[in-house]
Amino acid sequence: MNRRKFLTFMGTAGVVSALGTAKVAEAGVHTFPYYDNGYGVLHDMTRCIGCRQCEAGCNKVNNLKKPDVPFTDVTVTHKRRRTTTTEWTVVNRYDLGHNEFVFRKIQCFHCNDPACASACFTKCYKKNPDGSVTYDDTQCVGCRYCMVACPFYIPTFEYEEAFDPIIQKCTFCHNRLEKGQLPGCVESCTMDALTFGRRKDLINIARKRIAENPDKYLDYIYGEHDAGGTAWMVLMPKPKGMPQIATGNAAEAAPAMKKIGLDTHLGTQPMGELTYGALGTVPMIISFWPVIFGGAYGMTKRREAIAKANQEKAVAEERQKTLETVVQCIEKEQGKEAADKARAAMTAALDEQDAKAEKGGEDK
Amino acid sequence: MRNGKALLTQTLKAAACTFCLFALCAGPVAAAELEETDSGAPSAMVMFPVTGDGTATKGSMKPAVFNHLIHEKAVSDCVTCHHTGDPQSCADCHTLTGSPEGNGITLERAMHATNIAPRADGNTPKSCVSCHEERYKAKQECAGCHNIVVPARDDKWCAVCHNANVTPEQLAKGSAGSLTAEENLEIATKSVTTKVAPEKVPGYFEPTKVIIDTLADEYQPCLFSHRRHVASLVERIKNDKLAEAFHYQPEVICATCHHQSPLSMTPPKCGSCHQTKIDPANPGRPNLKAAYHLQCMGCHTGMGVQRPANTDCTTCHKAKPAAE
Structure with missing residues (x-):
């Protein structure tokens, strides 16, 4: 195979593989099974008063380190805080303008298709049928790819730990759900701003609330489709004086969402699917390369073998020809008997020489 | 944008209205019962769903009585409701089935629509219901309860406005558009004056603590x-x-x-x-x-x-x- 043929072949293979992956993306194949009966939580921001009781509840049920600032001090919500290794959930205050302040709780959104899990190559993350995304540290190598992958900046790494640092994040109180208990934050919410239920029921509840109070809510359920859908969803207030948006129109909701620190550019595609195209070709390359190079190697080998065989055949024929000429001369001068003897002796001598040469060649 | 013909028709209608109004005010029939309006419009009127083709409506809902007097006092100017600038009737443009003059907005929508999208020119039209909503949300005394409660849109709620006591004959005549202004005012005045304010019952505020x-x-x-x-x-x-x-x-x-x-x-x-x-x-x-x-x-x-x-x-x- 010459260079041109090889390139043509690789080009064709590339097109075929691209078509294949495009089909995968079209079919919307999920890397994670969609649990129709999974639980979720609806955070109704219009109800939230920023009392930090959810933070206290989380701290209590998960036996986390006591905070430096007591939970009764609500002024810390004025800062843009992020989750930490010991604060799996935080409530921040946002300014909507017109002297209107709202609060939003930040924690793991428990995506339907978690980006953290798709990025983890040691399979530490798991999407459970109850809707939670949990992390098991036993195989964690501390690469922090999950932190890079998460569109909500949720997983946190124990940088302060000198030995065996691991990731810490909200677990949706998976262990409590298994016992039939509510998550710590939901249980301690004094305003029922956090509604726990099956994800599909929550969407209906959210729709009902929007329909009953179209002036109060923005007609957008954050997390219904964002980032491929999340178990935790946010119902946002409509800033005063803002016209109502078309139902679920992300572009129209963006200005309001920006004010409350929600990412508007995540799209509706699961984060993991974005990398399918690129990563999908990896197995193809891995399976094609041995075939291509094995084939090329085999062809060369075969060609060499044929050449060698032809050469050997020519040599043998030449030798036989010379031998016959010599033998015919002997037969003419010394008779047939002597000729036969000479032929046998010469053949034996030549064979011995060949064998010796071969052996010598090997030795070299 | 209305065309010239429509404008002319409306001007004629307005002129006719004004004529009627003067005739009404002069008449001693029902005007004595209700205080007169500043604008000279009837103090109250029954808003019949005029079909336009001379036939009677089939709906079971009572027609609404509009107390022009108290509404005139509650708003800053006529344009709040008469948004075209002409003192014409709502049903002129907003017909039962919608017409090009009324931008296809039916009479029902013109009266009841809520969450009306704000217009770019700042002249956002109002319906009866949206104006009432706006009022109770803006007034501090009302805004508290109305922040947590959404009024149930039930029969009793409808009946607050749709309370005209009309006989089937009057309804047929009214919806066919053949009821005279005097007759209309008489029915409306009767409905307004016979309305009783809710009574305070003993123990209303109980328990104390x-x-x-x-x-x-x-x-x-x-x-x-x-x-x-x-x-x-x-x-x-x-x-x-x-x-x-x-x-x-x-x-x-x-x-x-x-x-x-x-x-x-x-x-x-x-x-x-x-x-x-x-x-x-x-x-x-x-x-x-x-x-x-x-x-x-x-x-x-x-x-x-x-x-x-x-x-x-x-x-x-x-x-x-x-x-x-």
Whole structure:
């Protein structure tokens, strides 16, 4: 195979593989099974008063380190805080303008298709049928790819730990759900701003609330489709004086969402699917390369073998020809008997020489 | 944009209207019963759904009586409702089935539409319902309750406006458009004058105090001054005509907090429906603690009450004395 043929072949293979992956993306194949009966939580921001009781509840049920600032001090919500290794959930205050302040709780959104899990190559993350995304540290190598992958900046790494640092994040109180208990934050919410239920029921509840109070809510359920859908969803207030948006129109909701620190550019595609195209070709390359190079190697080998065989055949024929000429001369001068003897002796001598040469060649 | 012909027609109609009005004011028939309007329009009118083709409507709803007098006093100028600038009837453009003059907006929508998208030129039209909504949301006395309660759009709510007492003959005549202005005013005046204001029943503000102790755990029980709260609400809205009309029964005010159950002077307790722990069958129904907080804080937030702050727990329920 010459260079041109090889390139043509690789080009064709590339097109075929691209078509294949495009089909995968079209079919919307999920890397994670969609649990129709999974639980979720609806955070109704219009109800939230920023009392930090959810933070206290989380701290209590998960036996986390006591905070430096007591939970009764609500002024810390004025800062843009992020989750930490010991604060799996935080409530921040946002300014909507017109002297209107709202609060939003930040924690793991428990995506339907978690980006953290798709990025983890040691399979530490798991999407459970109850809707939670949990992390098991036993195989964690501390690469922090999950932190890079998460569109909500949720997983946190124990940088302060000198030995065996691991990731810490909200677990949706998976262990409590298994016992039939509510998550710590939901249980301690004094305003029922956090509604726990099956994800599909929550969407209906959210729709009902929007329909009953179209002036109060923005007609957008954050997390219904964002980032491929999340178990935790946010119902946002409509800033005063803002016209109502078309139902679920992300572009129209963006200005309001920006004010409350929600990412508007995540799209509706699961984060993991974005990398399918690129990563999908990896197995193809891995399976094609041995075939291509094995084939090329085999062809060369075969060609060499044929050449060698032809050469050997020519040599043998030449030798036989010379031998016959010599033998015919002997037969003419010394008779047939002597000729036969000479032929046998010469053949034996030549064979011995060949064998010796071969052996010598090997030795070299 | 209306074309010239339509403009001419409307001008003629307006002229005809004015003529009628003068004729009416001169007539001694029903004008004595109601105060006269500043604009010279009839003080009250029955708004018949005029079919336009001379036939009677088949609907079972009573026609609405529009008290022009009190509405004229409540708004700054005529353009608030007569948004074209002409004192013409709504039904001229907003017909039952919609017409190009009315931008295809039917009479029903023109009267009832809510959440009307704001217009770029700032001249956002209003419907009866949207204007009423705007009013109770803007007025501090009303905004508290109306922040936590959505008025039920039931028959009683409809009947607040749709209360014209007309005979089937009058209805047929009215919807065919052949009822005279005098007859219309007579029916309207009768409906307005015979309307009775809701009475105050004894024990309206009872009980005086409520001790909420079922959940007392971290804090001491909460002492709720029930009488003071209700009395204050009633006192603040007593001169509001809109509130008077729509709070058609004294119990309507109770129904803000004592919601979801039929109107009653002895409504069920909060705990009858709201359980201490959330009911998995009704995940959308707040638990008892949240129900209290949502009602109290929702109303206070709506009214713009600054103190106590929502996160100032010990103002409503005192902190427990430290254990010795």
